[in-house]
Amino acid sequence: MQNSSEDDNSLDPQDWESFRASAHNALDVAIDYVRTVRERPVWRPVPENIRESLNEPLPLEQRSIEDVCADFRDLILPYATGNIHPRFFGWVHGAGLASGIIAEMFAAAMNSNCGGRNHGAIYVEDAVIRWCEDLFSFPPDASGLLVSGTSMANLIGIAVARNSRERGDIRALGLKHYGRPLVAYASEQAHDSVLKAMEVLGLGSESLRKIPVGFRFSIDLAMLRKAVAADRSAGIEPFCIIGCAGTVNTGAIDPLNELASFCADEKLWFHVDGAFGALAIASESLRSRLAGIERADSLAFDFHKWPQIQYDAGCILVRQGDLQRAAFSMRPAYLHHVDRGLGSGEDWPCDYGPELSRGFRALKIWFAFREHGLRKIAAVIERNCQQARYLADRVASIPELELLAPVDLNIVCFGFRVPGFSEPELDALNEEIVADLQESGAAAPSTTRVSGRLAIRVNITNHRTRFSDLDVLVDTVLAAGRTRSNRSRS
Ligand SMILES: Cc1ncc(COP(=O)(O)O)c(C=O)c1O
CATH class of the missing domain: 3.90.1150.170 (Aspartate Aminotransferase, domain 1)
Structure with a gap:
């Protein structure tokens, strides 16, 4: 039997009631902060003395949670990015939801590891992915994964595209055994995360052909056709076209239906970067602008942008789920499939992306859609x-x-x-x-x-x-x- 001094080694509060009081105070601070956002400047620079205070060495000793909260309130809270403010118009940032405070708190309480296994959080993520598949009219055998954002979603989509070429086992042999160079195509307005994905995947940024755009900043289809034909006749192998559903610079939408048809004719993977624009599918008046998005082989988008869900929350959907699984699944002995108990469950999120341990991102999305619809x-x-x-x-x-x-x-x-x-x-x-x-x-x-x-x-x-x-x-x-x-x- 353990003695009481060993029990004291836990990191739990010594006094739960005093912890409860501190936590309630902290919740009030968070709620007031969001509620009064309009009364504050959108952004303010972090003063030198605050930066110095944040540069303190790694603490070795304990402090009370009240002290830590007070430091947070003084040193960190006043210096936010500003995107919860109504006049934040920079880049593409969502504003977050008041109820996200609750969802994040509950997720922290559960501290679920959503890499896999058989527990409630996994079923919440499944539900969220199913909602997305329905929203974008993806087929029942599609798959999906919640990720940090569209940068990661683009990386996964293009990885599945690369690995799904018919010839060679890229996972085992690597690209150098593939034979011909692989190239992808996107408008010159495509987000740089696409370029980064090409680099990370060993394809190289020069293997992303940047196609000029027309007057409305959407891809020039004639130039795209020419570029694909030129590459084929030079012995280079096109494998993927990335369509933009809302470019970061101007919000332009590529002609997705035409791109889907071209990809079908040319046997190319059709990936759509819909970081923010894809969610316009939710609007009856805007939906027709995205016609063809439902034909994508893979689709990347964010919940932390237009759906207003707290950072970070992105999603990748893949039309043919077995291809996503084939690109990532790896089950060593300690993770092998079992039929019963906590280690059971057929489809684990870690089979669909590079990460094993993952947080409970799905909860804040589930909360937001259930609360607001x-x-x-x-x-x-x-x-x-x-x-x-x-x-x-x-x-x-x-x-x-x-x-x-x-x-x-x-x-x-x-x-x-x-x-x-x-x-x-x-x-x-x-x-x-x-x-x-x-x-x-x-x-x-x-x-x-x-x-x-x-x-x-x-x-x-x-x-x-x-x-x-x-x-x-x-x-x-x-x-x-x-x-x-x-x-x-x-
Ligand atoms: C069109 C587009 N693609 C990709 C991204 C990258 O998304 P994230 O920042 O969620 O990784 C952005 C970000 O603004 C974007 O606008």
């Missing part, structure tokens, strides 16, 4: 697209502003212009305007380049954004632009 999430998506059109109309109506790309979904690229300024001067000015806005805490757009020009890029994937927030954005851009351009004139 797909219709409410679709309404957010539709409203964000209306807001993007509203902003584009405002930009078009103000002579000092110019729209730099067509608005397909939820992204608006525009610039402040000044007669007589050269393009490099305008680029520098717009870069400064964005930094001014971020540093003032008024709004946080980001920048990108479209057709060679630096653009103020406004992405709206935020359930808290109101139309009036876009008015604030326009007013602050105009004020910053006028101040800076007057200054450089005088």
Whole structure:
């Protein structure tokens, strides 16, 4: 029998009631933080003294949980990315859900390892994957996996595409035994995670052919056909086409049906990067824009973007589930299949991706869809697209502003212009305007380049954004632009 001093070695609270009080206080802090977000600046830089405090050496001794919470409140909480704020418009960030606090807390309490085995969390992930398969009209023998984000989902999709070529066992022999070089194709607007996937998979970034885009920033099909034909006649083997369902720069959607047909004709894998745009399928009014997505061999998308679910949460779906399993399943003796007990269950998530130990990502997704339902999430998506059109109309109506790309979904690229300024001067000015806005805490757009020009890029994937927030954005851009351009004139 163990003695009491050994029992004391547990890391559990010594006094559960005092832990309960601290945890309730912490929950109040978290709820107040989300509830009052509109009253704070979108973003503020981390001061030097705070950075120094965070740079402390590895603690060796115990501290009370109250102390740790107090440090968190003072040193970390005020300096968030800002994406829960209604005027965060940078990159493609979701805003998160208040109830995500509860889901994350429960997931932490269970501390499930979702690599596999037979327990409730696995069935929750199965349910979430089934919802996704239904949403995208994938067949019953499709498979899927929750991952950290679309970067990982793209990597897995392209890995399955690579491994599913008919010739050679790439898993056993590696690429050098494959024979001919393998190449993939995507529009030049495709996200760099596709490029990274090509590098990580040993295919090389030069093996991603970047196909030019047309006026609306979607892939030029004629150029794609030419590039595939040229590679084939040079003895190079095309294996995959990556279609974009919402490009990161402008939100452009490639012609997915045409890409699917071309892939079928050419016997190529059709992977779709739908990081944020894929979820527009939830909206009746936007769905037709994604026609053909249901024909993808693999589809990558995120829950942490438009569905507003807390980071991190992405998904990969593969039409032919056995191919995903064949690319990743590996069961050493200590994980071998058994019929009974905790180690049972046929399909383990670790059979469908590179990770063995995995957290309970599915719970926050399950919570969000059960609480809000797909219709409410679709309404957010539709409203964000209306807001993007509203902003584009405002930009078009103000002579000092110019729209730099067509608005397909939820992204608006525009610039402040000044007669007589050269393009490099305008680029520098717009870069400064964005930094001014971020540093003032008024709004946080980001920048990108479209057709060679630096653009103020406004992405709206935020359930808290109101139309009036876009008015604030326009007013602050105009004020910053006028101040800076007057200054450089005088
Ligand atoms: C089109 C597109 N693909 C891929 C990604 C990468 O997604 P994640 O950041 O979830 O890995 C993004 C991120 O914004 C994206 O917009």
